[in-house]
Amino acid sequence: MVQKVLNIGNNANDGTGDDLRSAMTKVDANFTELFTDVNLLTANFQAGSQLTIIGNEIASNASNADIILDPNGTGNVLACAVQIHDNEISSYRSNENLLIQANGTGTLELIGGDDIWMTATDDIKISPNDNIILAPLTGSGDVYAFLLNGTKMIWEGHSTGEWEIMHTATGVNGYLQTGTAVLPILNEKLWTMNVNGHSTTANITSFGKSGTLEFYAGENWTTTAWGSEFKITTTVAGAVVPADRFIIDINGNTTITGNTAITGTLTTSQLDVNHVRIKDHSITTNASNANLDISAHGTGYVSLSGLKYPSADGTANQLLKTDGAGNLSWVTVATITLTESAATDGTTTIASSTATNVDTFAHATYRSGKYIVQIVDVANTKYEIHEILVLHDGTTAFFTDTLVKSTSGSTLATFTTDISGSDCRLRATGGTADSLVYKFYRNLIEA
Numbered sequence: 001m002v003q004k005v006l007n008i009g010n011n012a013n014d015g016t017g018d019d020l021r022s023a024m025t026k027v028d029a030n031f032t033e034l035f036t037d038v039n040l041l042t043a044n045f046q047a048g049s050q051l052t053i054i055g056n057e058i059a060s061n062a063s064n065a066d067i068i069l070d071p072n073g074t075g076n077v078l079a080c081a082v083q084i085h086d087n088e089i090s091s092y093r094s095n096e097n098l099l100i101q102a103n104g105t106g107t108l109e110l111i112g113g114d115d116i117w118m119t120a121t122d123d124i125k126i127s128p129n130d131n132i133i134l135a136p137l138t139g140s141g142d143v144y145a146f147l148l149n150g151t152k153m154i155w156e157g158h159s160t161g162e163w164e165i166m167h168t169a170t171g172v173n174g175y176l177q178t179g180t181a182v183l184p185i186l187n188e189k190l191w192t193m194n195v196n197g198h199s200t201t202a203n204i205t206s207f208g209k210s211g212t213l214e215f216y217a218g219e220n221w222t223t224t225a226w227g228s229e230f231k232i233t234t235t236v237a238g239a240v241v242p243a244d245r246f247i248i249d250i251n252g253n254t255t256i257t258g259n260t261a262i263t264g265t266l267t268t269s270q271l272d273v274n275h276v277r278i279k280d281h282s283i284t285t286n287a288s289n290a291n292l293d294i295s296a297h298g299t300g301y302v303s304l305s306g307l308k309y310p311s312a313d314g315t316a317n318q319l320l321k322t323d324g325a326g327n328l329s330w331v332t333v334a335t336i337t338l339t340e341s342a343a344t345d346g347t348t349t350i351a352s353s354t355a356t357n358v359d360t361f362a363h364a365t366y367r368s369g370k371y372i373v374q375i376v377d378v379a380n381t382k383y384e385i386h387e388i389l390v391l392h393d394g395t396t397a398f399f400t401d402t403l404v405k406s407t408s409g410s411t412l413a414t415f416t417t418d419i420s421g422s423d424c425r426l427r428a429t430g431g432t433a434d435s436l437v438y439k440f441y442r443n444l445i446e447a
Contacts, residue, residue, distance in 0.1 A: 004029045234258075301327075342366070343443045351435040355416060355427045358438050363392050363424040369444035371426060375412045376437045384412045392417075392424050399426075412436060 004026035009017030018026070052061045060067050069077045069084075076092075077084040083092035091098045102108040110116055118124055126132060232246040247255040255272050270279040275287035285292045294302050301308035306326045314330025321331040350356045358373065371388040383406040390399045397417035405411065413428045413436060430436050 003033075341443055341445050343441075345439070345441045347437065347439045349435055349437050350428060350430060351433065353430050353433055355429045358415075358426045358428050359440060359442060360423040360425045361442075361444055362422055363394060363397075363419060363447075364422060365447060366424070366444040367392065367447040369442055371440055371442045373415075373428075373438055373440040375428075376439075377412055377432070377434060378437065379434045380432075382407050382412060386415065388415060388426065390417050390424065390426060392419060395419060397424055413438075 007018045052059045081093045233242040235242040318330040320328045368391040373386045375384040385404045387402040399417045
């Protein structure tokens with residue numbers, strides 16, 4: 001009902017205001033409405049026994065009692081821009097955010113009897129000014145991130161209560177204690193796996209009972225050499241310092257050291273194993289002045305282009321022989337035995353125009369012989385060849401000389417034979433003072 005307003009006129013007793021009856025009628029009506037509203041408020045809220053309304057504060061004055069705001073039917077409880085309907089709290093103004101904020105240093109907590117779900121049609125963003133802390137209430141709890149394909153990433157909870165999101169030499173803790181999440185630097189050890197025999201049935205043959213398998217970071221975070229190196233390093237049994245076993249560098253080159261077994265087809269532009277390099281169609285050794293050894297096992301053969309080489313060396317002066325089917329073997333080649341003659345060769349340089357020995361032989365052993373003598377005059381670029389037959393009777397020597405010259409003019413040398421002591425001599429007299437080189441082949445016949 002609208003309030004009844006009294007007309008008090010313009011001036012006192014000027015006759016322009018309400019008469020006494022009309023004024024009191026309005027006063028009576030206003031008091032009736034006031035008492036009706038107060039009785040209604042008292043009946044519904046029981047303000048006298050349950051609620052206290054002082055200023056802008058509504059409080060329950062009954063011990064441990066709730067304050068219930070309950071709309072009728074499908075109605076909502078509206079407070080500013082916030083709407084409360086059943087068990088939902090939402091913003092009822094179009095396209096406005098809903099903010100839930102604690103005061104000062106207070107904490108905002110969401111506590112559920114079981115799981116707590118946050119569902120959005122787009123991203124869920126968490127942007128604090130300090131740390132993001134994921135802390136299960138039990139030390140063995142894990143943190144999972146489920147992907148759209150149903151798989152999940154796991155931050156493992158250790159028994160000590162520390163979580164590791166990346167394994168390094170010192171460990172990377174996700175939250176508790178003093179752990180710090182950092183990226184590894186080049187050649188920093190990512191993690192180590194110790195291979196230990198824990199029982200008599202352990203079958204550990206690759207690294208030994210105290211072997212170590214170590215993985216190192218290959219990223220150079222301070223330069224543009226992304227993925228500079230991936231390396232697997234192992235410590236063999238009885239050793240202390242780890243050694244590189246398998247390395248892939250930024251250019252894709254692969255280095256393998258130690259005993260390596262490869263099953264299947266190996267395709268690579270270059271393979272360096274210890275000091276041996278396999279590239280394109282060549283196999284070479286890259287160690288200074290080192291041999292390249294190719295060996296078969298046991299009684300096996302080394303086969304090159306279909307020729308099978310024996311696995312062991314032969315004896316001195318033996319030669320390789322083929323059987324026509326690609327099988328090579330060592331054989332001894334019989335030498336030619338001369339029983340009535342002797343063949344040899346020799347050379348001498350003579351710079352003299354006097355008779356000088358070219359060759360001698362024991363006349364008591366050999367009766368005759370044949371010489372083929374080549375003469376070279378280097379200074380004048382002249383050449384000669386002589387075929388000389390020699391015979392003696394123990395006192396006098398006889399010979400014949402057949403000559404072939406490369407130039408016309410005088411002969412480079414003339415030959416003579418004689419008996420001197422126990423020797424039969426073949427002698428030459430140069431036709432010039434320049435040095436002449438004599439090379440000869442002889443075959444002597446015994447006396």
